[in-house]
């Protein structure tokens with residue numbers, strides 16, 4: 097069985113065959129660090145985090161790079177607004193971004209976060225190649241890419257060249273075609289971050305003072321690590337045009353190797369009230385804001401319960417519903433884990449639950465990372481194990497550990513069940529109190545029952561929720577990190 101990936105370039109699912117059998121090379125466009133990271137970013141980076149986790153757990157060695165865009169017009173504009181230097185502003189938001197990525201379990205799986213700032217030499221070299229090959233031209237200290245020279249410019253987006261013209265918002269002054277894009281931007285204000293690069297244009301040495309365009313930052317950085325061709329490039333669907341379209345035009349024109357990337361993967365976006373959540377529209381919910389009320393696993397559950405290629409409409413309920421599903425997984429595993437160990441007559445049944453889950457989970461993930469289906473297979477198995485725990489007296493110790501391991505290995509791919517505290521049983525005293533509280537509720541003594549609930553929370557850190565099936569208990573720690581082994 098192989099992994100199949102939907103490739104934006106071919107608009108079809110293709111069998112995944114890495115270029116180099118030793119190592120898969122994967123790149124995802126990183127953050128432009130000028131503001132807080134929001135739930136839209138959480139979706140992109142969690143979607144691709146699941147991709148890399150699944151590839152690795154399927155036995156591939158993967159080198160995974162995400163860049164940090166720290167030279168950009170938006171950074172300069174925001175720095176001016178905040179009366180900071182662009183570099184200080186970029187460092188500040190880079191720090192916050194990496195903290196957020198750590199909190200939601202993404203950072204640990206990215207091998208490298210290179211900054212554009214450190215690759216000006218590589219950017220110059222790539223611009224030089226584009227001049228040499230006849231794709232670049234200079235207007236003053238600006239360098240532009242001549243889109244009319246590159247055949248197949250629209251192969252990724254499938255757009256008509258006429259449509260492109262509508263999307264260009266930059267002033268076309270001095271450009272040969274309105275849809276030509278900047279490789280190097282001349283200094284507009286002395287306070288801007290700037291470099292002087294030397295290039296040779298038609299045999300003549302020229303110094304261009306300014307800063308790189310956004311698209312060339314990415315291709316130059318990636319080329320430094322992966323060369324002119326690699327396996328996987330990911331990003332949100334909004335980047336297909338112009339960003340990824342321009343990345344292809346640059347790299348293929350500079351190095352003459354096609355395709356630049358073998359598999360192009362694009363994830364859906366987070367919408368809010370029907371509009372895309374974005375920093376520029378300022379209609380976003382930050383990751384921090386959500387983390388102040390919910391656990392990181394709640395966020396991951398909310399995101400992986402929709403297929404990565406689909407958009408999600410943001411509502412507060414999607415996170416609270418996800419939290420309930422996270423609790424259910426933990427509570428089920430807690431009942432199973434805390435079963436009495438001993439001679440179990442029906443161990444085989446429990447093992448069968450785990451192996452059905454194993455097969456089903458893999459089948460779903462191999463089919464273009466179908467996380468909602470994989471997740472449901474995990475939840476079904478958790479529910480079956482909970483039922484098993486309730487209807488059987490004991491289970492063999494080795495069997496139990498093997499099953500818990502199998503479940504957690506798959507849950508890890510989604511970033512769930514990462515906290516060990518499910519191993520702690522519900523304390524006897526708390527169990528008694530829950531029983532008493534149920535009596536109170538039956539007698540409609542709600543004040544009493546609320547008092548007991550508060551008591552359980554403060555003494556044991558245990559939350560209670562009344563559901564149709566009775567009282568469910570959970571620990572706050574269940575929805576966050578805390579794995580010890």
Ligand SMILES: [Zn+2]
Pocket residue numbers: 124125126314339
């Ligand atoms: Zn990019």
